[in-house]
Amino acid sequence: MTRPDLSTLADDLAADLDGAFTAYVRATADGIFSGSLRMLGDRRDAEDVMQETYSRAYTALQGYSNERIRNLKVRGWTWTIAANLSRNRLRSRARKPTAPLGALEVAATGAGTEDAALSEIGGVLQRALLDLPFPQRAAVVMRHVLDLSYDDIATALDRPVGTVKADVHRGLARLRRAYPEETTR
């Protein structure tokens, strides 16, 4: 996966929201999709979150001043929206116990569409991720799948940097116990 250069995106969005919006989506969509997918374990839910994230982002950006947009840390800000939506979706799913078990669905749909070896590793690790409490899962996914900075994660999750670091640390420790055969080489 390429990790696109986002340095000029805030300036571009401030200068011409509509002109830069396509580039903004293209530059951030893989991250929003992957992150939501790994937090929720369900492709359809991830697509829903992604769609809603950009819809809210667009509406918000329309109301922001140029200066406010220029000062945005675009990825972290977008994740503020996406993390909230992911958390809400988990909650609403918890209230509807008939919803499909996320991890199983990923394993089932991933097999045909992705590299087989990757999806097999992904399946085990995905299930282990879904066993983490949401704050740890979100922090681990944002730090180690998406490569966001701790500052961005703290902003996105609205938690202190120290708490986020502790969540990543605890989350990784739990993953190592759940995923022992793969942890070192």
Place this chain on the structure above:
Amino acid sequence: MTDRLITDLRDLMTAAPQAAINAAIAVSSVADGYVTRQSPLGPLYVAFNQRGVSAVDLADSPADFEQRFNDLYGRQALPVDRLPDQIERHLDTAIETGKPGRLPLDFSGLTEFSAAVLRKTAEIPGGQVRPYGWVAREIGKPGAVRAVGSALARNPVPVVVPCHRVVRSDGHLGNYSLGDPENKRLLLEAEGLDVVEYQSLSGRGIRFTGSNTTNIFCNPTCHHARRTSPGHTVEFRSEQSALSAGFRPCKVCRPAAMAA
């Protein structure tokens, strides 16, 4: 020495599906999303944005549709594989019945007049037709018959706003904006109108039919007119002749201005 867990986590990064990226871009005003649906006329291209369905069109290919859309609206049309809930819930019924119902429509690029023409046209029931002049009178612009024709010719959402149900009163069906002009007849026949019979009636100069048991007159394709048995049907060439024969206009199809 690499940490396998960390590299495996990094490998969980995956590409977003193209259709989902398109749908995300289509939340902005630079692009609309589109899907295709089957219809009696062939595949229909249906574009939408945050406000609702923005275009319904026939085209030879996706590229052809995208080009036409861009030329007309100055925005891109991007293929997506799912619709916003409100559109998903009502689109298929709207296409099937030729009635928007609760399907949100994007009339934002239209004049108030054009939007009024389309809203009125949307009220015409399936299998029935009304003259251009009827729409003009109903929206309070009785002199604007030609302008109604132009507004319908530019209907961005044919089929769901059934401009095929607005016809000339002289036995000709009139123009149709969606593909072949014969499509107007095809759609009307598909929804059960006997087009030949209607054309022969209007071709003889008959504008209204009434029932001599109720003394009510209707547009000839009105549901109530069609329930009248042939022995009781009376034909009228004008509103005036119906009124002077002691008939009153039907309250459902409103063939003439109601007395104030």
